[in-house]
Amino acid sequence: MNLLIKLLADGKFHSGEELGLALQISRSAIWKRLRKLETFTHLDIQKVKGKGYRLTTPLSLLDSKQLKLTFQHWPIKVLNNVDSTNTECFRLLANNLTAPFAVTAEQQSNGKGRRGRQWISPFGQNLYFSLLIGLKNGSTQLQGLSLSVGLAVLNTLKKAGLATVGLKWPNDLLVNNKKIAGILLEINGDPADICHVVIGIGINVNMLLNGQIDQAWTSLQQELNNLVDRTTLLLDLNNSLYQYLKIHFQKGFIALKEEWQNNNLWQDKMVTLLQGNQPIYGKMLGVDDTGALKLLINNEIQHFNAGEVSLRLATSPNNES
Numbered sequence: 001m002n003l004l005i006k007l008l009a010d011g012k013f014h015s016g017e018e019l020g021l022a023l024q025i026s027r028s029a030i031w032k033r034l035r036k037l038e039t040f041t042h043l044d045i046q047k048v049k050g051k052g053y054r055l056t057t058p059l060s061l062l063d064s065k066q067l068k069l070t071f072q073h074w075p076i077k078v079l080n081n082v083d084s085t086n087t088e089c090f091r092l093l094a095n096n097l098t099a100p101f102a103v104t105a106e107q108q109s110n111g112k113g114r115r116g117r118q119w120i121s122p123f124g125q126n127l128y129f130s131l132l133i134g135l136k137n138g139s140t141q142l143q144g145l146s147l148s149v150g151l152a153v154l155n156t157l158k159k160a161g162l163a164t165v166g167l168k169w170p171n172d173l174l175v176n177n178k179k180i181a182g183i184l185l186e187i188n189g190d191p192a193d194i195c196h197v198v199i200g201i202g203i204n205v206n207m208l209l210n211g212q213i214d215q216a217w218t219s220l221q222q223e224l225n226n227l228v229d230r231t232t233l234l235l236d237l238n239n240s241l242y243q244y245l246k247i248h249f250q251k252g253f254i255a256l257k258e259e260w261q262n263n264n265l266w267q268d269k270m271v272t273l274l275q276g277n278q279p280i281y282g283k284m285l286g287v288d289d290t291g292a293l294k295l296l297i298n299n300e301i302q303h304f305n306a307g308e309v310s311l312r313l314a315t316s317p318n319n320e321s
């Protein structure tokens with residue numbers, strides 16, 4: 001199947017004969033494999049008499065050979081399909097793989113988002129990346145970690161040519177109020193002491209259509225109007241992550257706080273914080289030294305940790321203040 005998808009990735013027509021020759025199988029066997037491929041990947045494969053088969057939109061597949069050769073700082077496992085790259089990291093840890101290590105996949109069948117949501121993860125279109133690291137002093141090192149990771153992702157997207165991307169506390173990346181990337185940190189062990197943390201990053205790269213997503217979203221391809229090389233993007237993401245984690249673990253989030261605030265999309269805007277069913281209105285003042293949100297509520301500054309809260313722009317007339 002790998003070879004078949006690689007041959008079709010260019011989005012051009014390939015005759016059954018050509019594909020059969022490449023795979024050393026008959027044309028009818030090719031047809032069966034293409035059906036299987038469609039079921040497995042949900043990709044749209046068009047068949048036109050006299051021309052052959054093609055993918056209706058070209059793909060930039062992960063180049064596992066290039067990744068194995070050029071990926072730096074920690075080893076990476078490249079998978080075709082997995083339930084969740086975060087879950088796979090914890091499975092590998094349970095099987096005694098030594099941290100740090102990374103996992104990526106072409107597709108996730110059970111991608112996880114924050115607050116129990118699903119992260120829609122179609123085949124070959126986006127980046128699904130997880131890095132597992134060990135922490136010796138969990139409570140201090142975890143402070144603001146997801147915000148530092150947000151900066152690493154922001155930097156990668158800017159390097160890819162996206163000038164208009166910004167951060168939404170605690171760790172969403174938005175372009176014109178549409179989500180382009182998200183981060184999910186999961187901890188194993190004692191968060192106050194010795195523990196492991198999986199840093200899961202999802203970036204919408206070449207996704208053009210997806211009716212399954214229930215919030216405003218965009219992708220790099222939608223913004224830049226060209227097919228983005230996912231392997232290059234992943235290598236850049238990994239290097240950026242390494243740089244930001246180094247600063248975070250050597251100096252703490254405080255060293256990155258100003259950079260975070262400079263990219264805070266909702267600085268000084270009126271926002272609504274949802275904590276359970278309780279909406280709290282306030283003015284976004286930025287973040288404190290630990291990465292907690294600072295809100296001005298009735299002339300009093302209050303601090304909120306990320307945990308299970310979410311932030312919206314307030315719909316009140318004060319929105320623009």
Ligand code: BTN
Pocket residue numbers: 083084085086087108110111112113114115117119127128129130172181182183184200201202203
């Ligand atoms: C969010 O914004 O809700 C967080 C999304 C995190 C998605 C990534 S994709 C790679 C990793 N594996 C998962 O199952 N989730 C994270």
